[in-house]
Amino acid sequence: xxxxxxxxxxxxxFILEATIAILVDDVTTVFDLVAAIAVTCxxxxxxxxxxxxxxxxxxxxxxHKSQKKCAYFHLVLAFVAFTLCMFSNIYGFxx
Numbered sequence: 001x002x003x004x005x006x007x008x009x010x011x012x013x014f015i016l017e018a019t020i021a022i023l024v025d026d027v028t029t030v031f032d033l034v035a036a037i038a039v040t041c042x043x044x045x046x047x048x049x050x051x052x053x054x055x056x057x058x059x060x061x062x063x064h065k066s067q068k069k070c071a072y073f074h075l076v077l078a079f080v081a082f083t084l085c086m087f088s089n090i091y092g093f094x095x
Contacts, residue, residue, distance in 0.1 A: 029093065036085035044078035047071075 024030055048071040055068060 029089070032089050032092070036082065036089055040078055040082040040085060044074045044081060048074035048078065 020030065051067065051071045055064060055071075
């Protein structure tokens with residue numbers, strides 16, 4: 001990575017963090033957003049994507065069709081959980 005990319009992205013990230021710190025009154029809203037993203041990714045999205053990638057890379061047999069269906073089901077659950085968590089957070093911001 002070029003040094004200019006690193007310093008530019010670090011500066012942009014710092015400016016974004018400072019702006020959010022100035023605009024947000026309560027830190028729990030930030031924690032709620034981060035928790036919604038982290039729980040959804042760690043619980044549903046990453047395991048499903050890792051399994052599908054590993055099966056594609058190392059090959060799968062017909063014995064693993066049920067596990068592949070389960071991985072796709074986890075992707076659907078990830079989308080539903082993320083949508084519900086974000087709706088809950090946005091609803092909390094409004095009220």
